[in-house]
Amino acid sequence: MQSGKRYIKPDVSSGKEGTTYEICHRCLIIRVNDELDHHNAVRIREKADKLIDRNHVKHIIFDFSGTDFMDSAGIGVIMGRYKKLVFIGGKIAVANVGSAIDRIMRLSGLYKIIEKYDTVEAALQNLK
Amino acid sequence: MDNTNQMTLEFESRSQNESFARTVVAAFAATLDPTIEELADIKTAVSEAVTNCIIHGYPDKIGTITIRCFISGNELTVEVEDYGVGIEDINKAMEPLYTTRPDLERSGMGFSFMEAFMDELEVESVVGEGTLVRMRKRIGKQAIKGYTQQTG
Numbered sequence: 001m002q003s004g005k006r007y008i009k010p011d012v013s014s015g016k017e018g019t020t021y022e023i024c025h026r027c028l029i030i031r032v033n034d035e036l037d038h039h040n041a042v043r044i045r046e047k048a049d050k051l052i053d054r055n056h057v058k059h060i061i062f063d064f065s066g067t068d069f070m071d072s073a074g075i076g077v078i079m080g081r082y083k084k085l086v087f088i089g090g091k092i093a094v095a096n097v098g099s100a101i102d103r104i105m106r107l108s109g110l111y112k113i114i115e116k117y118d119t120v121e122a123a124l125q126n127l128k
Numbered sequence: 129m130d131n132t133n134q135m136t137l138e139f140e141s142r143s144q145n146e147s148f149a150r151t152v153v154a155a156f157a158a159t160l161d162p163t164i165e166e167l168a169d170i171k172t173a174v175s176e177a178v179t180n181c182i183i184h185g186y187p188d189k190i191g192t193i194t195i196r197c198f199i200s201g202n203e204l205t206v207e208v209e210d211y212g213v214g215i216e217d218i219n220k221a222m223e224p225l226y227t228t229r230p231d232l233e234r235s236g237m238g239f240s241f242m243e244a245f246m247d248e249l250e251v252e253s254v255v256g257e258g259t260l261v262r263m264r265k266r267i268g269k270q271a272i273k274g275y276t277q278q279t280g
Contacts, residue, residue: 037150038179039143045233069150069168071175072237080233100168107244108237 008051017066019044021051026058027127029120033066036074036101045077049084058090059127063120065096074101075108082113091115093123133159133199141186141193141210149178149195156197157204160267169245170204170265176238177208177261183229185212185259202268206246207260214255222251 008021019040022029028051034040051057060081064070082092092114097105105111117123135156139145150171157170174195181193191212198205215221221228222243227236243249246263253259 035147037143037146037175038183039146041233042143069171069175071172071179072235072241073175073179073233075237076233076235079235103168104172104241107241108235 006055019047021047023051023055023057024124025128026056027061027124028052028055028057028059029061029063029124031063031066035069036064036067036077037069037071038073041073041077045080048077048081052081052084058085058088059093060085060090061093061095061117061120061123061127063095064098064101068098068100070101070104072104072108075104075110078110078114091127093117093127095120095123131199131201133197135197137195137197139193139195141182141191141212143179143182145193146175146178146182149193150174153195153197153206156199157267160199160202160204162267166265166267170206173242173245173263173265174206174208176241177206177263180238180261181208181210181212181259183232183234184215185210187213203264203266205262205264207262209258209260211258213259214257215251215253215259216255218251218253 006023008023017033019033020031028048030044030048048060062078078092085092094105094114095117096119097116117126137152139149153174154167154171157167178193185191191210194209196207220226222239224240225236227234242263246265248264250262251259
Protein backbone atom coordinates (compact mmCIF):
# COMPACT_ATOMS: atom_id res chain seq x y z
CA MET A 1 0.00 0.00 0.00
CA GLN A 2 1.35 3.40 -0.97
CA SER A 3 1.31 6.07 1.70
CA GLY A 4 2.89 9.49 2.02
CA LYS A 5 3.59 11.94 -0.74
CA ARG A 6 4.69 11.31 -4.25
CA TYR A 7 5.50 13.92 -6.84
CA ILE A 8 4.81 13.13 -10.46
CA LYS A 9 6.97 14.87 -13.05
CA PRO A 10 4.95 17.71 -14.57
CA ASP A 11 3.91 17.66 -18.19
CA VAL A 12 6.06 20.47 -19.53
CA SER A 13 5.72 19.70 -23.22
CA SER A 14 3.96 23.00 -23.82
CA GLY A 15 6.86 25.00 -22.48
CA LYS A 16 4.94 26.45 -19.57
CA GLU A 17 4.45 24.54 -16.36
CA GLY A 18 1.19 22.94 -17.42
CA THR A 19 -0.84 20.52 -15.39
CA THR A 20 0.94 18.88 -12.47
CA TYR A 21 -0.03 15.77 -10.53
CA GLU A 22 0.80 14.95 -6.95
CA ILE A 23 -0.28 12.06 -4.79
CA CYS A 24 -0.70 12.59 -1.07
CA HIS A 25 -1.84 9.53 0.83
CA ARG A 26 -4.67 8.34 -1.38
CA CYS A 27 -5.46 11.77 -2.78
CA LEU A 28 -4.54 12.75 -6.30
CA ILE A 29 -4.01 16.50 -6.52
CA ILE A 30 -4.38 17.83 -10.05
CA ARG A 31 -3.13 21.40 -10.42
CA VAL A 32 -4.67 22.22 -13.75
CA ASN A 33 -2.59 25.36 -14.43
CA ASP A 34 -4.28 25.85 -17.78
CA GLU A 35 -7.64 26.44 -19.41
CA LEU A 36 -9.85 23.40 -18.93
CA ASP A 37 -11.36 22.81 -22.38
CA HIS A 38 -11.84 19.64 -24.43
CA HIS A 39 -8.22 19.62 -25.56
CA ASN A 40 -6.82 19.69 -22.02
CA ALA A 41 -9.61 17.55 -20.59
CA VAL A 42 -8.54 14.65 -22.79
CA ARG A 43 -4.94 14.91 -21.58
CA ILE A 44 -5.98 15.14 -17.95
CA ARG A 45 -8.30 12.17 -18.31
CA GLU A 46 -5.54 9.97 -19.74
CA LYS A 47 -2.93 10.96 -17.18
CA ALA A 48 -5.25 10.91 -14.18
CA ASP A 49 -6.72 7.50 -15.00
CA LYS A 50 -3.26 5.95 -15.26
CA LEU A 51 -2.30 7.41 -11.87
CA ILE A 52 -5.58 6.37 -10.27
CA ASP A 53 -5.23 2.79 -11.41
CA ARG A 54 -1.55 2.42 -10.47
CA ASN A 55 -1.62 4.20 -7.13
CA HIS A 56 -4.89 3.12 -5.48
CA VAL A 57 -6.11 6.69 -5.57
CA LYS A 58 -9.35 7.19 -3.71
CA HIS A 59 -9.94 10.96 -3.85
CA ILE A 60 -9.12 13.71 -6.32
CA ILE A 61 -8.58 17.39 -5.66
CA PHE A 62 -8.65 19.73 -8.62
CA ASP A 63 -6.65 22.88 -7.91
CA PHE A 64 -7.94 25.66 -10.11
CA SER A 65 -5.62 28.42 -8.88
CA GLY A 66 -4.03 28.60 -12.35
CA THR A 67 -7.27 28.25 -14.30
CA ASP A 68 -9.48 31.08 -15.47
CA PHE A 69 -11.47 29.23 -18.10
CA MET A 70 -13.53 26.06 -18.12
CA ASP A 71 -16.28 24.82 -20.44
CA SER A 72 -18.51 21.72 -20.41
CA ALA A 73 -15.53 19.52 -21.28
CA GLY A 74 -14.14 20.37 -17.86
CA ILE A 75 -17.43 19.34 -16.32
CA GLY A 76 -17.15 16.08 -18.28
CA VAL A 77 -13.68 15.21 -17.02
CA ILE A 78 -14.63 15.97 -13.41
CA MET A 79 -17.81 13.90 -13.75
CA GLY A 80 -15.88 11.08 -15.35
CA ARG A 81 -13.41 10.89 -12.46
CA TYR A 82 -16.31 11.07 -9.99
CA LYS A 83 -17.98 8.10 -11.64
CA LYS A 84 -14.71 6.22 -11.50
CA LEU A 85 -14.19 6.77 -7.76
CA VAL A 86 -17.66 6.96 -6.30
CA PHE A 87 -18.02 3.21 -6.06
CA ILE A 88 -14.98 2.89 -3.84
CA GLY A 89 -16.29 5.64 -1.60
CA GLY A 90 -14.03 8.22 -3.19
CA LYS A 91 -14.70 11.94 -3.36
CA ILE A 92 -13.84 14.76 -5.73
CA ALA A 93 -13.04 18.22 -4.45
CA VAL A 94 -12.18 21.50 -6.11
CA ALA A 95 -10.00 24.19 -4.58
CA ASN A 96 -9.00 27.77 -5.41
CA VAL A 97 -12.03 28.22 -7.59
CA GLY A 98 -12.17 31.66 -9.20
CA SER A 99 -15.39 33.36 -10.25
CA ALA A 100 -15.33 32.14 -13.86
CA ILE A 101 -14.89 28.49 -12.85
CA ASP A 102 -17.39 28.87 -10.02
CA ARG A 103 -20.04 30.05 -12.47
CA ILE A 104 -19.62 27.01 -14.70
CA MET A 105 -19.61 24.68 -11.70
CA ARG A 106 -22.83 26.18 -10.37
CA LEU A 107 -24.55 26.12 -13.75
CA SER A 108 -23.72 22.47 -14.24
CA GLY A 109 -25.04 21.43 -10.83
CA LEU A 110 -21.73 19.78 -10.02
CA TYR A 111 -21.67 21.21 -6.49
CA LYS A 112 -24.37 18.69 -5.63
CA ILE A 113 -21.81 15.94 -5.79
CA ILE A 114 -18.47 17.62 -5.30
CA GLU A 115 -17.18 19.81 -2.53
CA LYS A 116 -15.50 23.21 -2.91
CA TYR A 117 -12.66 24.26 -0.62
CA ASP A 118 -10.71 27.49 -0.38
CA THR A 119 -7.36 25.70 -0.47
CA VAL A 120 -5.89 22.34 -1.38
CA GLU A 121 -4.81 21.93 2.25
CA ALA A 122 -8.37 22.36 3.47
CA ALA A 123 -9.54 19.78 0.97
CA LEU A 124 -6.82 17.34 2.06
CA GLN A 125 -7.81 17.77 5.69
CA ASN A 126 -11.38 16.84 4.90
CA LEU A 127 -10.65 13.98 2.57
CA LYS A 128 -8.22 11.98 4.71
CA MET B 129 -21.91 56.46 -38.45
CA ASP B 130 -22.95 52.84 -38.07
CA ASN B 131 -20.90 50.46 -36.01
CA THR B 132 -20.42 47.40 -38.20
CA ASN B 133 -17.55 45.00 -38.61
CA GLN B 134 -17.02 41.44 -39.70
CA MET B 135 -14.37 38.77 -39.93
CA THR B 136 -13.99 35.18 -41.13
CA LEU B 137 -11.62 32.61 -39.66
CA GLU B 138 -10.91 29.16 -41.07
CA PHE B 139 -8.92 26.46 -39.29
CA GLU B 140 -8.48 22.71 -38.97
CA SER B 141 -10.67 20.75 -36.58
CA ARG B 142 -7.82 20.05 -34.16
CA SER B 143 -8.48 20.36 -30.45
CA GLN B 144 -5.42 22.56 -29.95
CA ASN B 145 -7.27 25.18 -32.00
CA GLU B 146 -10.07 25.51 -29.45
CA SER B 147 -8.09 28.00 -27.40
CA PHE B 148 -6.99 29.89 -30.51
CA ALA B 149 -10.60 30.20 -31.72
CA ARG B 150 -11.80 31.51 -28.34
CA THR B 151 -9.03 34.08 -28.28
CA VAL B 152 -9.72 35.32 -31.81
CA VAL B 153 -13.43 35.82 -31.24
CA ALA B 154 -12.79 37.49 -27.88
CA ALA B 155 -10.29 39.85 -29.52
CA PHE B 156 -12.78 40.73 -32.25
CA ALA B 157 -15.56 41.28 -29.68
CA ALA B 158 -13.27 43.50 -27.62
CA THR B 159 -14.16 46.49 -29.80
CA LEU B 160 -17.63 46.40 -28.20
CA ASP B 161 -16.04 47.00 -24.81
CA PRO B 162 -17.55 43.94 -23.15
CA THR B 163 -17.32 43.22 -19.45
CA ILE B 164 -15.07 40.41 -18.25
CA GLU B 165 -18.15 38.31 -17.71
CA GLU B 166 -19.51 38.98 -21.20
CA LEU B 167 -16.16 37.99 -22.68
CA ALA B 168 -16.16 34.79 -20.62
CA ASP B 169 -19.70 34.08 -21.87
CA ILE B 170 -18.64 34.50 -25.49
CA LYS B 171 -15.46 32.45 -25.10
CA THR B 172 -17.37 29.62 -23.45
CA ALA B 173 -20.07 29.56 -26.12
CA VAL B 174 -17.48 29.58 -28.91
CA SER B 175 -15.55 26.83 -27.15
CA GLU B 176 -18.66 24.66 -26.97
CA ALA B 177 -19.54 25.18 -30.62
CA VAL B 178 -16.00 24.56 -31.88
CA THR B 179 -15.64 21.46 -29.72
CA ASN B 180 -18.87 20.12 -31.19
CA CYS B 181 -17.47 20.56 -34.71
CA ILE B 182 -14.32 18.67 -33.75
CA ILE B 183 -15.97 15.81 -31.88
CA HIS B 184 -19.28 15.45 -33.68
CA GLY B 185 -18.78 17.14 -37.05
CA TYR B 186 -15.53 15.36 -37.82
CA PRO B 187 -15.35 12.32 -35.56
CA ASP B 188 -12.90 10.37 -37.71
CA LYS B 189 -10.91 12.96 -39.59
CA ILE B 190 -9.61 16.49 -39.67
CA GLY B 191 -11.89 18.92 -41.44
CA THR B 192 -12.35 22.65 -41.77
CA ILE B 193 -14.16 24.85 -39.28
CA THR B 194 -15.27 28.33 -40.28
CA ILE B 195 -16.05 31.05 -37.78
CA ARG B 196 -17.70 34.23 -38.97
CA CYS B 197 -18.27 37.16 -36.65
CA PHE B 198 -20.43 40.18 -37.33
CA ILE B 199 -20.84 43.33 -35.33
CA SER B 200 -23.86 45.55 -35.81
CA GLY B 201 -24.44 48.29 -33.29
CA ASN B 202 -23.85 46.61 -29.94
CA GLU B 203 -24.74 43.14 -31.16
CA LEU B 204 -22.22 40.42 -31.85
CA THR B 205 -23.18 37.50 -34.09
CA VAL B 206 -20.94 34.44 -34.17
CA GLU B 207 -21.36 31.66 -36.70
CA VAL B 208 -19.49 28.40 -36.22
CA GLU B 209 -19.74 26.07 -39.18
CA ASP B 210 -18.43 22.65 -40.13
CA TYR B 211 -18.89 20.64 -43.31
CA GLY B 212 -19.02 17.27 -41.64
CA VAL B 213 -21.47 14.70 -40.44
CA GLY B 214 -24.46 16.88 -39.64
CA ILE B 215 -27.17 16.40 -37.03
CA GLU B 216 -30.08 14.04 -37.66
CA ASP B 217 -32.40 15.31 -34.93
CA ILE B 218 -31.54 18.86 -33.92
CA ASN B 219 -34.17 19.05 -31.17
CA LYS B 220 -32.83 15.89 -29.58
CA ALA B 221 -29.26 17.12 -29.87
CA MET B 222 -30.18 20.29 -28.04
CA GLU B 223 -31.87 18.51 -25.14
CA PRO B 224 -29.95 19.19 -21.92
CA LEU B 225 -27.59 16.36 -20.99
CA TYR B 226 -28.20 14.48 -24.25
CA THR B 227 -24.99 13.25 -25.84
CA THR B 228 -24.11 10.72 -28.52
CA ARG B 229 -20.59 10.42 -27.10
CA PRO B 230 -20.74 9.44 -23.42
CA ASP B 231 -17.58 7.42 -24.13
CA LEU B 232 -15.71 10.70 -24.55
CA GLU B 233 -17.11 11.94 -21.24
CA ARG B 234 -19.20 14.50 -23.05
CA SER B 235 -21.53 16.04 -20.51
CA GLY B 236 -24.25 16.84 -23.04
CA MET B 237 -24.24 20.41 -21.77
CA GLY B 238 -22.70 22.15 -24.77
CA PHE B 239 -25.90 23.53 -26.27
CA SER B 240 -27.28 24.38 -22.83
CA PHE B 241 -24.20 26.47 -22.13
CA MET B 242 -24.45 28.19 -25.53
CA GLU B 243 -28.07 29.02 -24.76
CA ALA B 244 -27.27 30.23 -21.27
CA PHE B 245 -24.41 32.48 -22.29
CA MET B 246 -25.69 33.96 -25.54
CA ASP B 247 -28.94 35.81 -26.16
CA GLU B 248 -29.96 33.83 -29.23
CA LEU B 249 -29.00 30.45 -30.65
CA GLU B 250 -29.90 28.93 -34.01
CA VAL B 251 -28.77 25.61 -35.38
CA GLU B 252 -28.96 24.59 -39.03
CA SER B 253 -27.79 21.20 -40.16
CA VAL B 254 -27.98 18.79 -43.08
CA VAL B 255 -26.87 15.21 -42.56
CA GLY B 256 -23.77 14.54 -44.59
CA GLU B 257 -23.21 18.23 -45.37
CA GLY B 258 -22.49 19.92 -42.07
CA THR B 259 -23.76 22.09 -39.28
CA LEU B 260 -23.99 25.82 -38.70
CA VAL B 261 -24.46 27.27 -35.23
CA ARG B 262 -25.37 30.94 -35.10
CA MET B 263 -25.29 32.82 -31.80
CA ARG B 264 -26.01 36.44 -30.96
CA LYS B 265 -25.23 38.52 -27.96
CA ARG B 266 -25.91 42.16 -27.16
CA ILE B 267 -22.96 43.66 -25.42
CA GLY B 268 -22.18 46.69 -23.36
CA LYS B 269 -23.71 48.89 -20.71
CA GLN B 270 -26.78 49.77 -22.81
CA ALA B 271 -27.58 46.07 -23.12
CA ILE B 272 -27.81 45.53 -19.39
CA LYS B 273 -31.36 45.85 -18.18
CA GLY B 274 -32.20 46.67 -14.61
CA TYR B 275 -28.82 48.14 -13.73
CA THR B 276 -28.46 51.82 -12.90
CA GLN B 277 -26.77 53.88 -15.56
CA GLN B 278 -23.17 54.73 -14.90
CA THR B 279 -22.46 58.45 -14.89
CA GLY B 280 -19.79 60.08 -16.99
